[in-house]
Amino acid sequence: MWTSLEPWQLVQLERLAETSPERVERALNILWDADPDLLAEVAIEALDQDEITPDRCSQMLGIALDEVESRLTIHRKKALKRCCVVVAEGAVAKLADGGLPVWEVVRVYRKLGSIEKLQEAFAGVSTQTLDSALAYAKHHPDEIENQINRYEQMLERKRAEYPFAK
Numbered sequence: 001m002w003t004s005l006e007p008w009q010l011v012q013l014e015r016l017a018e019t020s021p022e023r024v025e026r027a028l029n030i031l032w033d034a035d036p037d038l039l040a041e042v043a044i045e046a047l048d049q050d051e052i053t054p055d056r057c058s059q060m061l062g063i064a065l066d067e068v069e070s071r072l073t074i075h076r077k078k079a080l081k082r083c084c085v086v087v088a089e090g091a092v093a094k095l096a097d098g099g100l101p102v103w104e105v106v107r108v109y110r111k112l113g114s115i116e117k118l119q120e121a122f123a124g125v126s127t128q129t130l131d132s133a134l135a136y137a138k139h140h141p142d143e144i145e146n147q148i149n150r151y152e153q154m155l156e157r158k159r160a161e162y163p164f165a166k
Contacts, residue, residue, distance in 0.1 A: 040061055044057065044072055044075045045075065047072055048075060048076065048079075048139075054068050084096045084097060084128060095125065096129070101147070102136050103137075104151075105118070105133040105134070107151070115131075115134075
């Protein structure tokens with residue numbers, strides 16, 4: 001018998017995991033045996049969401065840590081393509097729509113302090129695209145921080161050169 005996925009099923013499985021964890025564990029192991037790629041996909045997503053460690057992911061999937069990192073990188077690139085951020089090798093990450101640099105979105109977000117104000121500032125950019133930019137920044141904090149710092153240093157130099165300009 002085929003049963004369509006409905007939200008109540010996940011809620012009840014979660015409840016059952018609390019009261020009868022061995023039954024849910026058995027069911028999940030049957031699922032993982034039937035579809036090992038699904039286990040890999042779920043494990044990499046859990047790693048990306050900081051729900052498991054790279055070591056645990058490596059252990060679960062029976063692969064080396066460098067392979068886990070490689071799969072995580074591929075997973076993140078695929079997620080970014082779905083979510084509107086384009087990253088060219090060695091270049092600045094930009095929004096697919098309009099080419100706005102991700103660091104600029106983050107800089108404005110920090111200045112304004114809320115996603116609502118960010119949406120007002122970039123009225124022509126979808127909420128999903130702005131969320132994607134912020135998610136990218138969360139996963140690449142050093143890259144984004146360096147780009148913001150370079151821009152702000154350039155602004156300081158220009159202000160020093162032209163103090164009468166606004």
